[in-house]
Amino acid sequence: MAEQYIVVVAGVIASLLGFVFLYYNSLVRFWGLTKLKRRSALELPKENSEAVGTTDIIIVGAGVAGAALAYSLGKDGRQVLVIERNLNAPNRIAGESLLPGGYLKLIELGLQDCVDEIDAQRILGYILYKDGKNILVSFPLEKFQPHVAGRNFHNDHFVQKLRKKAASLHNVNLEQGTATSLLEENGIVKGVHYKNKSGQMLTAYAPLTIVCDGCFSNLRRSLCYPKVDTPSYTVGVILTNCKLPNENYGALILADPSPILFYPISSTEIRCLVNIPSEIVPSVSNGEMAHFLKTLVAPKVLPELYNSFIFAIEKKDNIRTMPNKIMAAAPHPTPGAILIGDAFNMRHGITGGGMTVALSDVVILRDLLRPLHDLSDASAICKYLESFYTLRKPMSSTINILANVLQKVFSASSNPAMENLQQTFLGYLRLGGVFSYGISAMFSGLCPRPLSLAFHFFSIAIYGVGRLLLPFPSPKRLWDGDKLLWVSIFVETMVSM
Template sequence: MDKAFMEVFLWTLLTFVLTWTTYHVTNRRKKATKLADVAVEEIRYGGPDVIIVGAGVGGSALAYALAKDGRRVHVIERDMREPERMMGEFMQPGGRLFLSKLDLQDCLEGIDAQKATGLTLYKDGKEAASPFPVEDNKFPYEPSARMFYNGRFVQRLRQKASSLPNVRLEEGTVRSLIEEKGVIKGVTYKNSLGEESTAFAPLTVVCDGCYSNLRRSLNDNNAEVISYTVGYVSKNCRLEEPEKLHLIMAKPSFTMLYQISSTDVRCAFELFSNYFPSIANGEMASFVKNDLAPQVPPKLRKIFLKGIEEGAKIKVTPAKRMSATLSRKKGVIVLGDAFNMRHPAIASGMMVLLSDILILRRLLKPLRNLGDANKVSEVIKCFYVIRKPMSATVNTLGNAFSQVLVASTDQAKEAMRQGCYDYLSSGGFRTSGMMALFGGMNPRPLSLIYHLFAITLSSIGQLLSPFPSPLRIWHSLRLCGVSLKLLIPHLKAEGVIHMMSPINAAAYCKNYMTATAV
């Protein structure tokens, strides 16, 4: 009796499992077929050519560029309110050139943006001006930067994009990507009414920033938090030299002040996880007053303290580093901080992003059918190579410069830090060459490598002066090691050929760094 009962039970269980599996598989196929049918119908009856996830600087600029080329663009942004960001407040001269090529230069107007002509460096009571090169350079645009509130700039870009009839800008939170046989077909999202929706297009662009939830399913790169940028705004004040970004080589790392509007000054500094005062209980404000303020030059100190004394909101943003990798899926492109990040010390993230948009637009323009996933994949591979002169230069410079700015008791590292200050403040070819690299006016990795080795040799010369004792020779050898550690990881990450090839850089400059519009 027990044996018969067990047989019946087992056969019943097996029948249930098979029935449930058959139903589940059939249901999934029906759902996939339904989604595919909806996608075909959307495209056939006027659906978008491109879906862009995120309407920040990158998403809005790309939407405008593709729409100008006749594409139908659907942009989905989580929050349409004006962003309150501390990053993205400095547009390098190279970024302004790219804005003009995208016909977006007027987005810097009407937001009280301030002109910047270069840096003023401070170290150990000394100061030096490092202007962007004006003469004897091949840069085809006015060699000045702009400083502004990031949120105002983003809103102007959104307005410009949404002014085109073939751009649909919608508020919604993208939940996931719709995938079929390794090809991204669209996205699922929750709209502003809280309703679950789907959107389909031949091409999806993920441009939702450094906290992207979609990146993990597309790329193999992981973001590394290397430090934290802490900042606040001192209101109703103006710097003595408002046209300069004031960079103080302090301890533990850099402190900076710059004019983001005609009446407001951004004050920011770098801290590390090993010592991070609490903002909530007032420790951070005390740290600013007691530890940082005495290192700030007297002419800047009053403004530096003004925001703290008036109770300005202190913000913290993690400084992340992440190399770029190609997506594992077809039918999708990742851009911006979701794709590639470097230390923000040289304020060039937006410039690299706008460069990427120019390249991508140029490559996509000849394609009539974005639904051909194989052709789009080839475009993405070309894009990945073409972007290297600008991205590799900025990535290497940003991460190397940020490490040099960190104060150290190590004599070799401190000699490199002093050598960097002396090099930037020496004037002539040294200063103009480095400032051209900072400003994106000369995106050539070989030029960066040249200046890095020149700074290293100059620093070694100071270490060996007045005579080369055994200890000084030892520190000089260690300094060479420090210099190589700044460069070698980037040679590996960016590719030796891409970093060392002058042909790629020349081709990039010819196509994207000229006065003619793209």
């Protein structure tokens, strides 16, 4: 009861501090961005490229965001041209987790059947393991229909279902090609130059071009102020012939030097992801990564998964790596074009929130475009679509900040102050009730409220200070509490900028 009293009292102070905190960071970010120079990938029309006609909307990229948006706009009667560099099934270790909030967005888009018949696995929450203890954190799904839950699957199966759904509409044309640049006339984007599958240079025209060609986008520099950070890499392997301790729950092991995440991606396969700081990533090609996983990671793996983990490491070509890119949303409004998806905004992948943010963005953009029958006034449309950046903030800010904070907290167990913060976070979850459910609701995309996030962050920090001071505030306890509070503020400041 004493611990809960500390948290409740702290909450009032926390909510006020959180508001000031977020407001201050938004001002810092705004004034910082205005000093950046625009680097453009816009080009004038090319004489040696062939025109392929005009459509209502061009979408560059047919990943989760692009394919879902193409279907949504096509259902609204738009003529849509989708240009995707490779229409074959993608081979990725990302985009395998759809949070419950993302599944609800899939329903809004009429695409929920895209998780059917791909052996997708229902996820109801995660179990956190540390020092022989565990905490079960469930998604708050009591108010929803039984089919509402998280879904894990092979990314390529899901993406191909989305593409097939989009291509089933007669007014949506998916074409394989590589977009090389946006076409600009008098400061307005009129279309896109691209090279088709045969290598022919073509130019497509549309009053609106939507760029969502992923984290490696070569068009984003003209539409935003990109500042990409890569704090860590994810190493992925697939385990077979084993089961997780709790059905329908993923497992996150908080270990030194790296957190280890397990979740099912089919009825017979479990994905294992290991987060490794960028400065110490071993090489896969010369066997250093396999040695790292066997000697430093395997001893921390759950006993029931150990043998399958070792077998997965030794299996040829089973070890994959992927950079964890973080990029704040910093748009440069440009008439005739808009940027969405990972080409626009990225967060650390530890919470698997990327697809949920992307699908939320698709819903918002579809709803904004739905009443517009004429897109020809590019400047007016550009001004109108600036509301997109405000409307997306509740979902994107909540998931982005939470993901980036958890990455820092979970990946720093060798640092005593961060270890203290990690133990504080776990203790906060053990309080249960509104404390645990409050975190899981935001984590799952079911409660996209940045101020609620600020409330819980500061409540966690103040709970941690109270935990250190009890039962008697000795000088050492006061010092440790002071360090914990400052580390908490530092982490939250860094990820909110």
